[in-house]
Amino acid sequence: MSEKNFCPFCDGDDERIVKNDLAFAIYDTHPASSGHALIMTNRHIAEYFDASREEKIAILELIDEMKHVIDQQHKPDAYNIGVNIGKIAGQSVPHLHLHIIPRYKGDVDDPRGGVRGVIPKKQKYDR
Secondary structure (H helix, E strand, O other), X not given: OOHXXXXXXXXXXXXXXXXXXXXXXXXXXXXXXXXXXEEEEOOOOOOHHHOXXXXXXXXXXXXXXXXXXXXXXXXXXXEEEEOOOOHHHOOOOOOOEEEXXXXXXXXXXXXXXXXXXXXXXXXXXXX
16 A cells, blocks of 8 residues: 555554454554454455445454453443444544444443434433
């Protein structure tokens, strides 16, 4: 890849923690919490909707494997799992990657609303 097309996931030298034939996981270099990991396809594709059925299954399998690793190493209390698809959604690297973010009791004052927090005004709602 040329400098213009550099991909930190394809060209990076991060240690792969778990992997299978179609995907792999690394720790995030800018973690939101201790143990924050990324799961991505081996094939350089921009987003989740570009992935084959087999690649999506491979990613899902690694979520479970990575959870086990994070549980043992970091002992979180909960998790958020998410994927940003497109610049408007916050995707900063155009290579499909899913975030598995360990959560810890007290890491935020009020965790209600979870992933809805990507749009702060929509995070809190009454039922």
